[in-house]
């Protein structure tokens with residue numbers, strides 16, 4: 001039997017769809033962990049990226065530090081946090097936040113730093129303050145890249161939030177852990193399939209969000225230059 | 227009035243971009259800064275709105291040192307146009323133009339109404355263009371938006387850094403004409419940077435020629451720049467064809483037009499041949515009863531026709547180019563003459579009636595006389611500032 005048929009057999013059984021261990025409540029748990037991690041990562045990385053991009057100092061460091069950062073294995077970090085801080089909310093939150101920060105930070109930074117210098121010059125020359133240049137020109141023009149960073153971060157987090165299960169917290173990762181422990185390949189495959197579908201849905205949600213927040217002029221411009 | 231008082235700009239890497247500049251830019255005039263690449267034109271311009279701070283000396287705007295002004299407030303009172311337009315891609319044309327009024331706290335509807343006024347002023351149709359985005363406009367239209375945006379808060383001073391160099395020559399010429407037209411109505415103090423001497427001479431009331439190293443070579447009216455270059459550098463810079471370009475400033479009214487070779491169509495061929503021989507003219511201009519030109523008759527050809535026929539039935543060469551001595555320059559008369567097959571151009575009045583015809587000899591005499599008169603007028607004043 002293939003992965004898909006294992007998964008399908010497991011998924012079509014009605015008992016997977018109800019109760020505290022059912023797919024709906026696990027999905028909600030999973031989304032809650034992911035959402036909180038993404039929110040915190042955004043609150044840290046977006047302002048930092050905006051400021052570094054705007055002032056043009058430390059951009060080199062951003063790229064290098066995040067490259068090193070990305071090399072840290074998330075599972076390793078999880079174990080380290082557990083060792084240092086014990087089990088608890090921080091144990092799964094810190095690795096997930098750490099995972100989401102690099103793509104958001106780098107894209108935000110590059111979005112702002114990459115704004116055409118002529119645009120910034122024109123904005124300044126017309127009498128915008130430094131702050132107005134940031135909010136009225138750099139941020140709107142950088143929105144497409146910022147959104148790309150958020151989407152990448154979100155998908156990383158959703159795919160990796162399975163590690164929360166490693167430390168006995170819920171989420172979709174439980175199916176994989178429990179399935180492996182009890183040699184129930186149907187559960188492993190089914191859980192993995194649900195995670196994949198969720199990641200695809202997140203992708204869709206961000207595509208929709210992008211349409212909402214990217215300024216019309218930029219969207220039309222991108223389309224016409226394609 | 228903008229005054230540069232001993233201004234030097236040395237960038238942190240040691241480059242001296244502008245060296246001890248003294249320059250007065252009078253109100254209501256177009257001052258063009260021209261010179262080869264890297265000679266400090268942009269730096270000079272940007273010291274006026276404090277995008278660059280001088281290392282020494284002062285820049286005064288109406289007698290006040292700009293260094294004492296709040297930079298943002300200063301800049302909102304100075305229009306700024308740059309080469310690649312710097313239009314905001316996320317804002318519509320009208321919102322781009324409304325930028326400065328909105329910054330200064332005008333209501334959105336108010337600022338947009340103003341934006342539409344300015345679109346009309348620069349020749350953009352508000353109903354079709356106002357809601358477009360910059361990328362949906364041609365290069366020339368984008369430049370017009372850039373100019374409208376700079377004018378939106380009605381600043382007395384307008385700074386333009388190579389505003390027309392990114393568009394093709396035909397559009398550039400049109401934009402230059404529009405700027406001249408706008409200026410005739412608005413009387414701004416315009417400082418325009420270009421490396422194109424032709425443009426400097428065309429749009430400038432005054433032209434400041436820079437030399438490499440950020441020093442001023444000459445500040446003068448275009449006429450005097452062409453007529454009395456201060457030194458070999460300026461002479462070379464304004465070009466070997468400066469003599470011809472200078473003719474744009476001499477009016478063609480000084481040209482002595484030939485009238486005896488202009489004949490009505492009713493003249494007989496025999497009479498026409500006599501006139502042509504007496505005047506020593508190989509071509510005769512034939513005019514209708516309304517004195518409008520019909521074409522040129524070649525004296526040599528007339529001899530083969532029946533002597534009692536009239537010019538009305540003769541084979542005529544096309545009239546060629548005409549010019550209006552009252553309104554046009556010697557340059558226009560010269561061009562018209564060079565471009566006509568008969569090596570003669572027809573001078574007409576406003577009603578299109580013939581005043582007379584040119585020839586190379588007549589042009590040469592007029593050009594000599596005009597140059598001598600201009601040099602006499604220029605000399606007692608002495609060169610340069």
Ligand SMILES: Nc1ncnc2c1ncn2[C@@H]1O[C@H](COP(=O)(O)OP(=O)(O)OP(=O)(O)O)[C@@H](O)[C@H]1O
Nearest residue numbers: 237239241243262263264265266267268269270421
């Ligand atoms: N920010 C800067 N830092 C260091 N050097 C600079 C800077 N900006 C300009 N320069 C140098 O100063 C000199 C004058 O530059 P500027 O841009 O004023 O010249 P320009 O006359 O406008 O030239 P172009 O016609 O090429 O635009 C050049 O040698 C240039 O390399």
Ligand SMILES: [Mg+2]
Nearest residue numbers: 267268269419
């Ligand atoms: Mg320049």
